[in-house]
Amino acid sequence: QTITKEYAVAHFPHESASVILQRPGENKRWYPRFYEGNDGIHKIRGEWLDFVCDNSVEEGDICIFVPAKGGGRFTFTVHLLRAESKAHAGHFVPPYMLSQMSFLSPVQQSIVEDKAEAIQLEAHLYVAIMNKTNVGVKGHYILEFGAKYAAVYLPKEERTILLQRKGKEWQTQMHIRNGRRLVLEGGWRKFVSDNRLRVGDICLFELKRNRRKLTMIVHIISRDQC
Template structure:
């Protein structure tokens, strides 16, 4: 991410004036593409929550997410995975939700496995905001509406992704579907087009959490396809063996 903001000194001990609850991120929520919300807020306000809500981070970035309800449970679903991928959520992370009734908004604070609040990346203005004027309440871009039976993730192109030699990908996606600590050769292919060779790896820098990247060929792919800041790309893993192959779908800003 190009820049971020640290809320210094914040640990898992929180005092909030508004109703709130904790959720621990499990792999099931990342694989199924939905997160069940429970606790005081979910039970008390279940019948008053709109069909869509806003997730808002401490920087003020807003994420529209649709709710689904079934058998007495309430789930964050369409839009949840985009939120999870943007903040590189993985199993064991803690989310603290506090509810603001006026705008059906959940203020979300994110804590890593060591109980320290994360650095919040700044969200690009290219992400669409909710439309509460009618319909289902949420607008989604073409990348958001992408569907596939293969594992995929959506990434917003940041300045560092076109200026330097790597693409940062969600750590949970990388560990689940690509590599676990080792460097791996991968192919990047545009639909019905050319293929580029690259590498994928998960590394850990001193004092920081793990970072997953595609590199060693990414810069040529970005240049040849004239990627620009604000573009959305979908990495769709269409083959895992003998060599991981991604079909890369580009949605221009």
């Protein structure tokens, strides 16, 4: 596996050495050898073949190497973008929805898809990238659901939404603005504060069906992971 010179200089050892690879949400690690060639070409060899086999990496797949925070020196979390998904992008329906004006970077997309794959979904995830209005930077604590997601999954009336995360619960109020926009307000500020949300963090809202109360489990991806 060839590593570009610019990325190698910024994140890899400045000499031939072992590095650590891991997959998001998994405990297994691989220890390939990083080589800095005399011709200026940087490569990973050795256990890289084990990584390829264990993760069924195929030609055309994209591997995104993200330095792992707190994972030790020269440790990388590797996210995979499968060639099959890209080849059928016109027919591929991602397991999540974004607001119309939001976009995920390739790294964010890979992390979100990995997370979605690990969840037994009952509906699309709603993905919200935290901005200043969401987390109170300008004194406001409001989260608006995208119109497409709201039309498919949310009631057309003001309701209490129960947010759950890691065994804790927060009661929030969903209000209707301008006759059609669905926003979370009451209780959302407490959720933001308790979970220390920051601009750039990503919240994945997992709707749970057949519950007495309208309930969503919230998965948080720190901006430091992206």
